[in-house]
Amino acid sequence: MVLCDRYELDSLLGRGVMGQVWQARDLSLDRPVAVKTVAAELLAVPSSREAALARFHREARAAARLDHPNITTVHDASITNDTCCLVMQLVDGSTLEHLFDQQDEGRFDVQTAVAVAAQLCSGLSAAHEAGLVHRDLKTQNVMIRRDGVVKILDFGLVKSLADADPRLTMTGEGIGNILCASPELLAGHGRIDGRSDLYAVGCLLHHMLTGAPPFDASQPARLASCHLGETPPRTRETCVDVPDALDALVAALLAKDPADRPSTATEVYAALAPYLPAPDPTLATRRAQPEDPRRPFLVPQGPTPL
Template sequence: MSIGPRLTVVGGAEGAGGPDRVVTGRYRLAVALGRGGMGTVWRAEDLMLGRDVAVKELTFPPGATAAEREVLRERMRREARAAAQLDHPGLVTVHDVVEDGATTYLVLQYVPARTLTEVVEQDGPLSPQETARLGLALLEALGAAHERGIVHRDVKPSNVLVTGRDGASGRVLLTDFGIASVPGQDGLTATGMLVGSPGYMSPERARGGDAGPASDLWSLGATLFTAVEGRPPFEGPDAVTTLARVVFGEHAPYRRAGPLPPVLEGLLDRDPTARTTAAAAERALAAVAATPERTEAEAASPPPGAVAPDAPARTALLHREADLPTGAGGTSTDGLRVVVAPRRAGGRRARRLAAAGLVVVAVVGALLALVLTRTGSTPTGAAPADADPPAAVLPALPADADTPDEQLDATVTAVEEALASDPGSVGTVADQLVTGLREVQQRDGPARRWAALFASDATAAAATEGTLAPAVADRVRQVLAEVARPDRLVDLVETVGHDRQTLGPAGPRLFDALVALDHDVPADQTADRAAALVTDVTDAAAAGEIGGTLRDVALPLLRELADPRPQQALRALLDDVERDPGQVGPAADEVLVSLRAAAELPVFEQGAEVGGLLALLRDQGRVTAAFRDEAVPVLTPLVR
C-alpha cells in the first residue's frame, strides 16, 4: 500500500540534464531534490538575488503528443498564475515561470521540508491530535485560495509540505496549484484535460463533474485519513478500480483515528451538497486538537516503514472529449488512457506497481461511466446494505450469433431485457454497462477493439465491487474478448497503438516490442522474439501492469508466432524449389525470388509477400497443380 504519489529522491547527477546548468542566465541548478511524473524539482541558486529557490523543470510522460506537451506547459503557467494571486504563509510562493529553449521552469520558494507522504512513511502515522492540527493549517491555506475563487483540485499528501522532524508540529504548507481552477481563466477541463490523483479525487470529479471548494474538502478528508491511518481511504490495484471505489465503495476501516471519524465522515461524504463545510470542519478539528494525546502504548502506532507498503496511488490526467487549446496543434483525444511510471528494480517497491507515477485517462462517452457513474438519486451508487447481491444470469447466446458483432448485439439485448424485468438482479451499474457496450458497438477497427479491451476490464472491476452480477460480467467479458481479439499481428499492434499508454505501465513497452516483431525482426528470429513476448505479457498481467483482457487476446496470437514450425516449413519449401525449380512451372523464377524474400522478412512484410505469392499460385497456368497443392498449406499460416 502507498499513501500517495511522491517525488523519488535522487542524487544530483541523476537529475534531468544534470546539475550546474544555469537557466535563463539566472537560476543555477544545484541538487535534484526529486522527480515526479511530470517534472524534476531542483534546489537552485538565484544568482541575481543570492538566495536558494526551488526550480521545477517540466518533463513529459512517455509518448506525449505535441498537443499534450503544450497543455502540460500551460498547466505549469497556470500554477504560476494561480499562486501569484495568493499570499498566505501556508502556501508555497511562486516567484517566476520561465522558458529556456524548449523547456519550461517554475521557480518557487525553497522550503526545506518533507512531504506528508514522506513523514508518514518515515515516521509512522500521525496521532489524531497532530492530524487535526495539520487539518486546521490546510483548511486555513485552502480558505485563502477559496476566498479568491481558486479551487486547488489536487490536495493530497505529496502536495503537503511539513517542516521539522516531528510530524505535524512543524510548519505546514500546501503546494502545486498546477491544476487549480482560477476565475477568468479557461479551465483545462474545457480544453480537454483534467488532472488529479484517483485515491484523492472527489466523487464528483471522478464522475467528470465540475469541482468547487467542497471538492477540495473531500480531498482534504482523504489526506487526513491517510495521515492518521497510514493508508489512503480508497485504493485499488489500478486507477479504474480506485476511482470506482471512490464513487461506489466503502473506505478502509478506522484503526487509529480516535475522535476523528465524525469529521472525516463529514468531509468524505459523497454528496458535495451534504459535505461538511469548512467552518464546521474547523470547529470539529479544533476540538480534536484540544483533546489529550494517548500514550505511545495506547496509540499502538505501527513502526515507520510498515504503514505504507507499496500499492499504487497515482496522479491522473482526465481528458474529456474536447478540442485541445487553439495553437496546441492537437485535436480531440478519444479513448481512455492509463499511463503509469515503470517499475523500479529492487526491493518490495519493485515487486509491486511503482508508488510514484502518472496515470493519464481520456474520458469518452460512457466507457468510464461503466464503473464511475450511476443514474438515480443515491450518491454512492451502491445497493443498500441489506439488499441481495446482484445475481442475474443471461440466456445463452443465440445459435445464429456466429460473429463477435452478432454476439455483442445479442448480449446488449439480453442485458437490456434483464434490466427491464429485474434491475436489481443485474447490478447498480447495469445502465452504464449497456451504455458502455453501445460505445463499443459504435466504433470500428482498432478503436473498437481497444474500447472492447477497456470495457472488459472495467466490467471486471464492477463485478469485483459488487455492482454488477458476476454471471453477467463473465458473459460480457467473454463476448468483449472476442470483439477485441486480433486476426493478425498488425491488428494487435494497431489496437495497442490506438492508445498505447492506456493499458498500464507495460503498455508502451509492449507496443514497442510488438511493432519491432511485426516490422523489424527477421523471419529466423520471429519465434524466439514472440516467445519472449509471451513471457513478458504473462508477467506484466500478473504484476497488474496490463489488463487481463489484453493478455487473453494477445497470448494466442503470440503463441502462434512463437511456434517455429511455419518458418521451418517455409525454409524447407524454399530449399525444395532451389533444388528443383522445374517443379514449379512457368513462374518458377518469380516464385523463387518471392520465397527467398519471404524467408528473410519480418511478420508484416512477410505476410504481404506471401499474400502476393498466394495470388500468383491461384493464377491458372502459372504454376503446376502439384506445386500449388504443396505450397498453399505452407504459405497460408504465414499471413498473420
C-alpha cells in the first residue's frame, strides 16, 4: 500500500486506539521512515472534524520545527479526504517497555536510569520552550537507539485529534496509556503544561529505579484513581539503594499538585546531573563497541537553557 503516492507501507510496527504505526519507505528519497496513520473513527465526528484536522496540522507543523537529538524528527504530514498521517524518522533501537524485560529484576542501575531520565528532560525542555506538551509520555513512546541516545516519540500527533472529542480519549484505553498520566490530565480540567510531562518522567524514573511503576493496578479505573488520590511509595521503600536526594526528586515529580513539582525540565535535569555517568574522554578515540541497547547511556544530551 502506498500513501500520498510516496510512502510505501512495509510492515506494521504497532497498533492502538488512536491509529497504527508502520515501517515504510519514502519512495521519493529512498529512505526508511515511520508512518503513523490516524484511526478513521477520529475523523468521523462531523461536528469536530474540521477543527480537529486544523489543530492536527498546526501541531504537526510545530512538532516539525523541533530540532533536538532526543526528539524524533517529523518529516511530513498529510491530510486528505480519507487519510491522515504523520511521517517521522524511523528509530533503530528498542522501546523502554521492551528494555524493562531485558533487565535483571526489571530495573536499571542508578546511573543508567538517571541517564535515560536526563535525556528525556533534555528533549522535553526544548519542546516545552516551543510551547508543546507531550501529554502521553510512556514506556512505548521512549526509544533507546543502539548508540544509547534516547528518543521521544509522538510529539504533536493524534492527541490533538482526541482533544476534539473527549469521549475518544479514554474509550478503549489500556493500562499503558494511563500508566504515567498526571492527575490533572486524568481530571480533565485546568490548563495542562509541561509539569504534566514531568509527572510522567517521575513515573518512568520510579519504574527504572525500582523495577515497577508507582501504581501497579490491574484495571485502568483503579490505576486512574491511584494517580488522582493515592501517595506513591518512595523508591527507598522498595529495598533499592537509591540516594536520598534522588528519592526526594522522584517524590517531588510525583506530587499531585503541579505547583509542588519542579517547574521545568531543565530544573529536573540539573537535579539529575550529579548522578550521571562520568564523562569518558576515550569515547572519541576508541573503536566502537559492539552495539547493545542495554548498555549504560554514557552521553546524555544537555538541556535547552532557560
